[in-house]
Amino acid sequence: MAQDIQKAKEILVAPSVLSADFTRLGEEVENICVAGCDYVHIDVMDGHFVPNLTMGPCVVESIAKVASKPLDIHLMVKNVPFFVDLFLPLKPAFISVHLEEVQHLHRLIWYIKNNGVKAGVVLNPHTSEKLLEYILPDVDLVLLMSVNPGFGGQSFIPSSVEKLRNLKAMRDRLNPQCLLEIDGGVSDKNISVLKEAGIDMVVAGSFVFGSADYTKAIAALR
Numbered sequence: 001m002a003q004d005i006q007k008a009k010e011i012l013v014a015p016s017v018l019s020a021d022f023t024r025l026g027e028e029v030e031n032i033c034v035a036g037c038d039y040v041h042i043d044v045m046d047g048h049f050v051p052n053l054t055m056g057p058c059v060v061e062s063i064a065k066v067a068s069k070p071l072d073i074h075l076m077v078k079n080v081p082f083f084v085d086l087f088l089p090l091k092p093a094f095i096s097v098h099l100e101e102v103q104h105l106h107r108l109i110w111y112i113k114n115n116g117v118k119a120g121v122v123l124n125p126h127t128s129e130k131l132l133e134y135i136l137p138d139v140d141l142v143l144l145m146s147v148n149p150g151f152g153g154q155s156f157i158p159s160s161v162e163k164l165r166n167l168k169a170m171r172d173r174l175n176p177q178c179l180l181e182i183d184g185g186v187s188d189k190n191i192s193v194l195k196e197a198g199i200d201m202v203v204a205g206s207f208v209f210g211s212a213d214y215t216k217a218i219a220a221l222r
């Protein structure tokens with residue numbers, strides 16, 4: 001019975017707005033929501049933590065106004081607590097911060113949660129999941145980067161699958177409520193192996209926005 005429930009579990013899909021047509025941003029956000037996504041993934045880049053610059057709170061506030069699904073904010077920035085304070089008032093579903101950039105991670109995770117937003121921790125491709133041992137019980141979500149952060153449209157890094165398997169075992173032991181999300185190079189080509197390895201939620205930028213039919217693309221990932 002428990003196995004049947006596990007099999008029936010649907011993957012949550014969060015299209016990354018980074019691959020949207022920015023000249024029609026509002027329309028694109030409305031379209032992915034109507035097409036059945038679960039969350040709208042927002043990539044905030046500061047030009048320092050990653051070699052790219054994207055959107056700040058004004059643009060994200062406008063997105064929030066037209067999105068009928070909650071926001072999943074991924075902060076790829078230095079000076080992380082400053083950016084957390086900029087985005088908390090928008091009341092997203094999740095704010096996720098990179099483990100590599102936060103000095104007092106436990107404090108920041110609880111600061112986000114105590115402000116009524118679910119808190120996630122993100123790992124770059126080279127960062128071991130073992131570093132999560134003493135923070136996993138406190139987080140709502142772990143986001144594994146399966147590309148080097150900074151750009152959409154990159155190739156999936158294969159070692160991310162083994163890392164996901166190890167992380168799932170840790171998650172089941174330490175915090176079964178915590179969601180496991182993966183970000184970068186996700187498509188209909190690798191979704192089965194990710195599902196088998198235990199993923200709960202996927203980010204997909206170019207796969208969704210590069211397709212002619214957003215509803216079909218999102219359905220293909222479930």
Ligand code: DX5
Nearest residue numbers: 149150152153184185205206
């Ligand atoms: C990369 C971003 C991703 C990216 C995903 O730094 O965090 O969210 O936009 O795009 P695809 O799915 O095209 O790899």
Ligand code: ZN
Nearest residue numbers: 043074183203
């Ligand atoms: Zn992202």
